Amino acid sequence: MSAVTSLVEIRGVTKVYRRGRERIEVLHGIDLDIPSGDFVALMGPSGSGKTTLLNLIGGLDTPTGGSITVGDRRIDQLSGGELAAWRASHVGFVFQFYNLLPALSAQRNVELPLLLTDLSAAERRRRARIALTLVGLEDRARHKPRELSGGQEQRVAIARAIVSDPTLLVCDEPTGDLDRATADEVLRLVQMLNREHGKTVVMVTHDPKAAEYARRRVHLDKGTMTAEPISA
Numbered sequence: 001m002s003a004v005t006s007l008v009e010i011r012g013v014t015k016v017y018r019r020g021r022e023r024i025e026v027l028h029g030i031d032l033d034i035p036s037g038d039f040v041a042l043m044g045p046s047g048s049g050k051t052t053l054l055n056l057i058g059g060l061d062t063p064t065g066g067s068i069t070v071g072d073r074r075i076d077q078l079s080g081g082e083l084a085a086w087r088a089s090h091v092g093f094v095f096q097f098y099n100l101l102p103a104l105s106a107q108r109n110v111e112l113p114l115l116l117t118d119l120s121a122a123e124r125r126r127r128a129r130i131a132l133t134l135v136g137l138e139d140r141a142r143h144k145p146r147e148l149s150g151g152q153e154q155r156v157a158i159a160r161a162i163v164s165d166p167t168l169l170v171c172d173e174p175t176g177d178l179d180r181a182t183a184d185e186v187l188r189l190v191q192m193l194n195r196e197h198g199k200t201v202v203m204v205t206h207d208p209k210a211a212e213y214a215r216r217r218v219h220l221d222k223g224t225m226t227a228e229p230i231s232a
Contacts (some may be wrong), residue, residue, distance in 0.1 A: 006033040006069075007071060009068075009069040011031055011069075012065065014028060015056065037194070037200055039203070040216050040217075058168065070168065073086065094172070095157070105143060106144075111128045131159035134193075149182070168199075169201045174186060176206075194215075
């Protein structure tokens with residue numbers, strides 16, 4: 001039987017920040033493989049390095065040492081401009097506080113990542129409608145964020161994250177600002193995108209119940225990692 005090919009391959013990754021003369025090593029030689037179609041929950045206490053690792057996987061930051069390969073690209077070797085273009089094509093981001101523009105409708109918020117492409121306005125609208133339909137908000141397309149509930153805002157944010165059909169869906173505490181019932185609705189949506197649409201998901205969460213929606217948990221503590229498999 002052939003080995004499963006990793007979509008994300010992390011080898012010996014370190015991350016060091018400097019504060020004046022102080023050297024703070026946040027990640028210590030991380031090795032991690034994420035197969036295509038996986039759903040990984042990154043867990044750990046505050047300061048464990050989980051958000052730093054997520055940012056490296058999503059190309060929002062670069063490692064101090066080691067390598068990060070996503071697909072066939074060594075993203076740790078890309079320049080700033082190359083990395084920005086790679087993110088726009090390959091990564092969908094979902095954050096805790098939605099980051100929607102209040103003056104724009106749900107439709108226009110979802111279209112935003114497509115402004116970086118050469119798609120026509122009509123095609124951008126079509127793809128945004130498809131994404132909103134997928135998250136169950138086709139009837140809220142003209143509503144602005146203040147006219148939506150927190151759960152609906154996060155679903156708009158998820159639609160925005162998937163509108164460009166990214167390789168990776170990167171979620172940073174996506175339910176941290178939601179009540180339990182609404183959080184479960186959002187997590188079921190993310191799980192559906194993983195299981196039915198084949199999206200590879202990497203999610204940072206401190207919530208064990210949120211992590212139950214993932215296929216695997218990866219625990220970080222003081223910049224080192226242990227893995228715990230989960231049955232899908």
